[in-house]
Structure formats: C-alpha cells, structure tokens
Amino acid sequence: MARFLIxxxxxxxxxxxxxxxxxxxxLEVGSGDITVKILGVFSTPEQRASYRSQLGLDAPAxxxxxxxxxxxxxxxxxRVGYPLxxxxxxxxxxxxxxxxxxxxxxxxxxxxxxxxALKRQGDGSTTEQIVSGDWQTDESGAxxxxxxxxxxxxxxxxxxxxxxxxxxTKAGLRKEGxxxxxxxxxxxxxxxxxxxxxxxxxxPVSATLWSRVRNTxxxxxxxxxxxxxxxxFLGIIAGINEGKLLDRIISIGGLGAxxxxxFVTGIFLILIFGIxxxxxxxxxxxxSANAIFENPLLLALPVMTLxxxxxxxxxxxxxxxMVEVMDSAYIRxxxxxxxxxxxxxxxxxxxxxxxxxxxxxxxxxxxxIGGLVVVEVIFGYPGLGKYIYDAAIFGDxxxxxxxxxxxxxxxxxxxxxxxxxxxxxxxxxxxA
Amino acid sequence: MKKNIISREQMEEVHPQIPKAYDQFTQGRISRRExxxxxxxxxxxxxxxxxxxxxxxxxxxxxxxxxxxxxxxAAPTGGIKRGGTWTGSMNLQLLDHPARLSWVEGAxxxxxxxxxLTETGPDNITRPYLLExxxxxxxxxxxxxxxxxxxxxxxxxELTADDVLFTFGxxxxxxxxxxxxxxxxxxxGMESVEKVDDYHIRLHLETANIGVPEHLFHYPAIVxxxxxxxxxxxxxxxxxxxxxxxxxxxxxxVFKRREDxxxxxxxxxxxxxxxxxxxxxxxxDAGVAALxxxxxxxxxxxxxxxxxxxxxxxxxxxxxxxxxxCLVLRMRVDLEPWDDNRVRTALKMCQDRPKILQLAYFGExxxxxxxxxxxxxxxxxEKDIPKYDPEGAKALLEEYAAExxxxxxxxxxxxxxxxxxxxxxxxxxKEQAAAGGFDISLDITDPAGYWDRWTEVDLGxxxxxxxxxxxxxxxxxxxxxxxxxxxxxxxxxxEFTTLLREAEATLDVEARRAIMCKLEDIxxxxxPIGNAFWKSIWNITHERFQNVKAHPTAYDLLYDVWxxx
Numbered sequence: 001m002a003r004f005l006i007x008x009x010x011x012x013x014x015x016x017x018x019x020x021x022x023x024x025x026x027l028e029v030g031s032g033d034i035t036v037k038i039l040g041v042f043s044t045p046e047q048r049a050s051y052r053s054q055l056g057l058d059a060p061a062x063x064x065x066x067x068x069x070x071x072x073x074x075x076x077x078x079r080v081g082y083p084l085x086x087x088x089x090x091x092x093x094x095x096x097x098x099x100x101x102x103x104x105x106x107x108x109x110x111x112x113x114x115x116x117a118l119k120r121q122g123d124g125s126t127t128e129q130i131v132s133g134d135w136q137t138d139e140s141g142a143x144x145x146x147x148x149x150x151x152x153x154x155x156x157x158x159x160x161x162x163x164x165x166x167x168x169t170k171a172g173l174r175k176e177g178x179x180x181x182x183x184x185x186x187x188x189x190x191x192x193x194x195x196x197x198x199x200x201x202x203x204p205v206s207a208t209l210w211s212r213v214r215n216t217x218x219x220x221x222x223x224x225x226x227x228x229x230x231x232x233f234l235g236i237i238a239g240i241n242e243g244k245l246l247d248r249i250i251s252i253g254g255l256g257a258x259x260x261x262x263f264v265t266g267i268f269l270i271l272i273f274g275i276x277x278x279x280x281x282x283x284x285x286x287x288s289a290n291a292i293f294e295n296p297l298l299l300a301l302p303v304m305t306l307x308x309x310x311x312x313x314x315x316x317x318x319x320x321x322m323v324e325v326m327d328s329a330y331i332r333x334x335x336x337x338x339x340x341x342x343x344x345x346x347x348x349x350x351x352x353x354x355x356x357x358x359x360x361x362x363x364x365x366x367x368x369i370g371g372l373v374v375v376e377v378i379f380g381y382p383g384l385g386k387y388i389y390d391a392a393i394f395g396d397x398x399x400x401x402x403x404x405x406x407x408x409x410x411x412x413x414x415x416x417x418x419x420x421x422x423x424x425x426x427x428x429x430x431x432a
Numbered sequence: 433m434k435k436n437i438i439s440r441e442q443m444e445e446v447h448p449q450i451p452k453a454y455d456q457f458t459q460g461r462i463s464r465r466e467x468x469x470x471x472x473x474x475x476x477x478x479x480x481x482x483x484x485x486x487x488x489x490x491x492x493x494x495x496x497x498x499x500x501x502x503x504x505x506a507a508p509t510g511g512i513k514r515g516g517t518w519t520g521s522m523n524l525q526l527l528d529h530p531a532r533l534s535w536v537e538g539a540x541x542x543x544x545x546x547x548x549l550t551e552t553g554p555d556n557i558t559r560p561y562l563l564e565x566x567x568x569x570x571x572x573x574x575x576x577x578x579x580x581x582x583x584x585x586x587x588x589x590e591l592t593a594d595d596v597l598f599t600f601g602x603x604x605x606x607x608x609x610x611x612x613x614x615x616x617x618x619x620x621g622m623e624s625v626e627k628v629d630d631y632h633i634r635l636h637l638e639t640a641n642i643g644v645p646e647h648l649f650h651y652p653a654i655v656x657x658x659x660x661x662x663x664x665x666x667x668x669x670x671x672x673x674x675x676x677x678x679x680x681x682x683x684x685x686v687f688k689r690r691e692d693x694x695x696x697x698x699x700x701x702x703x704x705x706x707x708x709x710x711x712x713x714x715x716x717d718a719g720v721a722a723l724x725x726x727x728x729x730x731x732x733x734x735x736x737x738x739x740x741x742x743x744x745x746x747x748x749x750x751x752x753x754x755x756x757x758c759l760v761l762r763m764r765v766d767l768e769p770w771d772d773n774r775v776r777t778a779l780k781m782c783q784d785r786p787k788i789l790q791l792a793y794f795g796e797x798x799x800x801x802x803x804x805x806x807x808x809x810x811x812x813x814e815k816d817i818p819k820y821d822p823e824g825a826k827a828l829l830e831e832y833a834a835e836x837x838x839x840x841x842x843x844x845x846x847x848x849x850x851x852x853x854x855x856x857x858x859x860x861x862k863e864q865a866a867a868g869g870f871d872i873s874l875d876i877t878d879p880a881g882y883w884d885r886w887t888e889v890d891l892g893x894x895x896x897x898x899x900x901x902x903x904x905x906x907x908x909x910x911x912x913x914x915x916x917x918x919x920x921x922x923x924x925x926x927e928f929t930t931l932l933r934e935a936e937a938t939l940d941v942e943a944r945r946a947i948m949c950k951l952e953d954i955x956x957x958x959x960p961i962g963n964a965f966w967k968s969i970w971n972i973t974h975e976r977f978q979n980v981k982a983h984p985t986a987y988d989l990l991y992d993v994w995x996x997x
Contacts, residue, residue: 201681202526274725282725283718286684287519287710380718382683
C-alpha cells in the first residue's frame, strides 16, 4: 500500500509538470498578443513592445517557464549584487521585492539621470538618497546599474541613455524617459508558493483564486452529495425491476435529462423557478463573499441543473451493471437456495454492481470541478470554472496555470480515492 | 411651493449678460433649459436661475431644493422613507486612481464616495455641485470657482481650496496619466490655477473655452483629499454620501450610508436616504435574469436586447433618455471615391433614417441630420431631417460616373464592428443604397478588429460617445490638427474651423446657435459623415425606487434615491 501511494504521488508530480508545460506552450501559441488586451486596441506597436519588455515577455519561453516554476531571484541575485528579499506591504499585505543592502532593504529609481536609492525604514516608509557613485562600467565603457525598481522588477539602467518606456495608466499610456533597458519581473516561483500576478486584475493570483475554489467546491460538493445516492438508488431499483414500468420510467426519464444540455436545462430552470414562479434565486448574485452560506438557496438552481445532467447518466450505468449482476449464476444460485430476495440484493448483488458506477463517479468528480464552466457562466456563479474561462479568454497566463494546477490535483486525488474504493468493494483487487 | 421673483437688478449683479438672456427666454427665443444653463454658466446659482425661469413654466421643479432639482417628475411632498438597500449589476474591474479612470463603471463606484465640482444633470444642464457658483469673465478666459463652505470629507477634514488645488495638480501632472490633462489643455500647468482664498480658486485659461463646467464633471474629475496617495480602494476618502466597505474586482462593491453628509434631505436630515449600496459584478445576461427575478434592482447600461427583454417586465420602470451617442457613417475624404462631395452626398441621401432606427435600435432614438451635433446639445440649431432620396443619389452618382468614365453601380466596401447596432445599420444601408446606385459589400469584424483600423478604413461605421456640448466633440474629429489622432475622415474645412473656434468662445447661447446653424449646414453640405439617429439609453430600475434619474452617460446618481415599498 505504501509503495502504491508513493507511486501515485510521483505520478501526480509528473502529471502536473506535463500539464503545466502543455498549458504554457498552448497559451504561448494560442492566446495572441496579451499586451493588446491589456493596453487596448488604441495602443501603438511601439507601446506594446515597451510593455512586453516590462512584463518580461521578451525573454525566451523556456526561461519564463522556469521563472514561473522555480522563481528567478536566485538567478538575478548575482546581477544586482545583493540578496533579494520579499517584505509584505504595510497596507495591502502583498509581498514587495527589495534588495538587502547590508541589512537595509533598498530599491532604486532613476530620475532625470540621477540614480536614487530608496531605503525602507522600520515603519514602512522610505527615504531617498542620491547614489551617483554606484554606476558600474562594462567592457565598452558604458555605465550601467542593476537594481530593483519600485514595481518588483530587477532592472538594468544605462547611464545617460534612459530608455523611453510606455507606462500603463488607467487613462491610457504615457511616455516616460529614464526607463530601464532590461526588465526581469521578480518572482519566487510556484514551487515556493508564489503563483505570480494576475494580468487581468493586477493582484496576486492567490488573492483571487481561493475564494473561487471554495465556491466551486461547495457547489460541486452539494451536487455530488445529492446526485450520487439518488442516482445509485434509482439505478439499483431500475436494475432489479428490469423491464417493468418502474424501470422504464427511470430509464427514459434519466435518458431525457442527460440528453438535454445543461445550458438548456439551466435556462428553463431560471425561467420557471426564478422568473415565473419566483420561488428560487434565478442567478447566483453574491452580495457578500459568504453569500452561499448566508443564503444557501442560491445554490438551488445550479445544483438542480447539475443533478439533471448527472443523475440519468449514473443511474443508467448502475442499472446496466445491476442487470448484469442479477443475471449471473451466483445470484441465481442464492435465490434457488432459498435466501431472502432482499438479502441476495443487498449482500451479494449491490457490491459487485457498484464497481462500474464508482469508476464513472470518480471520473465525474473531475468533470464537476473543472467542467462547471457552462453552469457557472449561466448562473453567474463566481467559481473556478468561470475563473479559468475568463482568464483563458484574457490570456491571463498566471491565473490559468494556477487554476489548472488546482484542477489537476483534484483530478489525481479523486482517482486515488477511486482506486482505494475498489479495494474496499472487491477484496480480490490489491495494490502492491 | 413658493415662487421666487428675481429682479433684473439682481440678475445684473451676477452678470450683465443674464438680463439679456432672460429677455430672449421670455420672448421664447431660447428654451428654459438654455436659459438656466447660460445663467448658471455666468455664475448665477442654479436655484436662482430655476426661479427666474420657473415663472414661465409652472410645472417646474421646486425652487426650494437647489441643485437636486432638474428631474421633470415633481418630488412628492413628504412621505420620504429612509433605509433599505439598493443592489445593482455592473462589471467591476481593477480600480486605483480616480483621475486615471477610463471606464464609466469605475466612475460609478468612485462617484458614491467622492464628488465633483459641478454636475451635468440628466437634462444636460450643468450646475454647481461642490461649488457654490462659478463666474466667467466676458472673454471666457478667467474662471472664478467659489467652493461651498462647511463640506466635510468622510475622515472629518473640511473641504477647502487646498484639496481642489491638489486635485487639479493630479489632473495636470503627466505622471498621473489623467485624461483630464487633455481636456484641460487650456491650462498651462498649475501656474494657471490660482488659490485666491480658502474657498475661491481662479483659473487662467490660455485660450477661451466655454466648456469648463462640463469638463469639471468629466467622470475622472472626482475631488480628492489633499493627502491622497494614489489608490482610492486603500484610501477611500471623499465628500460623497456613502463610504466604501468592500471592493473586490470581478466580485462586488459594498457601500454604507454616511451619517454626516453635507446635503439635506426633504425631511431636514442629512442625505442619503438609502442605508446600503451593493454592486455585484456579473455578465450582462446573468444581470438581466437577476433583474427579472428581483435579485438586483437595476442593471448598468442595458443593451438594446436587454431593453427588449426587460421593457414589459412588471415591477420594473424603464426611463429612456436621449443622448448624443451615435454610430457615425464616416467616409475618408482623402481617398477615392469619397474625395468627391457628390459621392458623399449621394450616400447620405441613401439613408432611410426612420427605417434604420427601427431596424437597428427598435425605434429607440432620435432621428439625426448628417452632422455631429445632437438636439440635446444646448446650442443645437433645429434642421429638417433629410428624406430618403435614392433617385437624387442616383443622379449625382451618374454625373460622377460619367465624368470618371466608370460604370454604375459604384462598388464600395463598408467596414464596421459587430458590437451594438452596427451590423444592422450596415445591412439596412446596403439595401437602401442599392437603389441609389451603390453596390456595398460588408466587412464586419469583432470590435477589437475594427478598433485596430478605425481611422484607416475608407468607409466605416464608428461609435461615438455622449458629450454634453457639441464644442467638446467637434475639435476631436473635424479639424486639421486632429488628423493622426481622432480625425478618422481626414476632413477639415477652413470656414468650419474658424466658426468652431468662434463658437468655443461664445457664451451667449443665441449667438452660439447662430454659429451652430452655419456649422451644421457646412457639415450637411460637404461634411464627411452620415448619421441616421442618436441613440437613447435606458435606466431600468425596480419601481419601488423613487427619485431615480436616467443619465445620458449611465451615471448612477443615488444620493437622494429612496425606497417606497
């Protein structure tokens, strides 16, 4: 069992690596120019190029991937010449990068050709100091300086040739002289718990992702708890009543519900229960962060939609499995032997009949978690599916990657649970 | 309701031009709206101006409620109820420095916590807001702004000229990147902004401009506290009626009522009447369903399709408002065949305006002449709406074709975006212009695809937003200096430019209208655009909310909204 677990964990890590690479390169090829989305269609190619370099997008793809995974402060440290540290901002609590100059957190900026050191004081304020003597000289005699700027980048300034850069403001772009020649956005990397910054919102991914994961987990969890017992129960009932009226009703009803796409079911449910009868909230309006706990009825229609789609499918799988088991020789033997029918079904048939549905159910947990996009979009439900959808449309690479890592983890965890469930149901299956 | 009588002397005291305008008004040469606008522009307080004008139209707003009046529905006497929550559906994006705002949704958030020096009401009249009044010199180059006394920020500090100067400093600082900088191009940095005393600021304009009060209500022009550091979410300090409790982009914004707001309600206690505002960030479609089911009370800027879905829902009140938003059919006058005015005129004649309005916008708008001046602009000069005339167009085109030695129909490509109503307009025009001798093929892309080339295509349909004065939009697109920027047609005309400059410095509405008449004629006669209609927009809110105002730029003005269950 231990070996089985270790093997599972290793395969999880390998899968996550492969998925992250595949996603990275897919977004690389497929998402187009992210700077157009951020800067707007009125931006010029010159502005876009400048902004690309500020986002560090001019670095080769493999390098950006390594930075995303493992961070880059260890790589950049030697250029700046000081250890790089993160200190939480006093107001927002978000991490800021500083160079540790002999115990004194420092950043730099170039203003009208003057190099200024910003030294962080204990209370979070900074003092400015002109440090013109710190320029270094390269082989060609040009003076340069590597430092940390105020926007969490390691940057290289060239003396006397401040590049003109386009800086994004909400009113559009403006041109700034004194710009650095090279930008390396500093990051710790996913392995050290830093998922990077969302390009859409300008805030760390971790600040926005977790509430979405929680919302989706609640929605999927409630749907799961309702669908599974109900589907298994209906499937078993239909299976032992094969060919009878009850079986026909369950089978045809289930088929109909499954065959209707969730966007159709969802919209009909909204129209009937939300708008016409006004019994249930039509869409998931979150008037506070914990709205689903304050008003659980918000979950009613999304859960009903998911139930309609899932229920029929699993019930039919269970029914088929049950019919097959009920036809087998040992069940016939048990019945002929005179064992009570109820005991035959409960003790002997169900356990074997559940093998197939368990596989389906475990696969469907993934679907529930990652594939809720349609349901979440219809109901305006702020969950993980909608998060991935919005981020992918925008090309928000960091957000997509982080969300994908969550779904991969869930997928692999449910597979593991499924494997363990098999061993409980069928003692012949053992994992060495 | 008491009726104020204001003597000519009192008017004269404020500004010598006012009695003259009053005469024009009493003789029926200018409308009441224009008189009020002009009188307030010249420094008369809005309540006085309303009182002067109110005598002629008894169904006017209450003179005793300065600055909150303006909506045509007379407020019910008494019966105001306090309390309750207002919930709106609106997209919420990243928000930091109000001066940098580039989207109205963000301004609707900031508007609840902060305020403006002036306010352009739903009736397109600009009134003092944080100002008590303003005064302009006769040459419109010196503007005196008098700040209202006793207004407190929500951190307890009093609003003084220092805050206003700080805010002007933010607007005029290129490092902040405010779009106010371009609007206030007539100010030469902070040296043009003078603090006379704690409640008196004087602006020294480089060039005359009558639009100063309107500019001060441009949506990024929130007055900031003098210690503001650049992020309104971290530092939600303002003079507004509500305080910010929570802001999560993509999720929600929550506001609570402020106890010590400076404006008084009709019951003699401070506004606002509502206890809480909640904006929820949803897709438009989810927002429509939420409004139908009563989960939210209103929806930000409904699209025409949303209007169709919501207009007959019981319990919702639809308030339409005419705007100066339009979809301009624009022609590149530096390219063949649009360099020939006969071809341009022919295409303009091919617009069957009522049909286009019906097909593209469900008839919800006002028909337009082929000029970028709207009837809601105060100095608009009334013109006949041109008739659909395919025969006339064909005659012009035949003359052109004979000269050029080409065959009709004239093949042209019309580019636009699939966004609001552009494809419907394009399709209608294609069919209507066939009779006039045009063979139009359509090139319709997604909005981003069109904005990539909107200034470059030779024939296109471009959407333009509402601006309260015609003199605010014309210099953006129809003068030589704007080529390379927003002059998408490359059209300019010396006579037009001269007259436009004159209009920009003419305070007298009647005199300005005379100039506008000529400007409209020039644009209709040889201009580069066709324009079938001005869009209406709608405020759709649950019926229990009273005092709701539909604003032509979809601004949410909520300080005096109340709930009548």
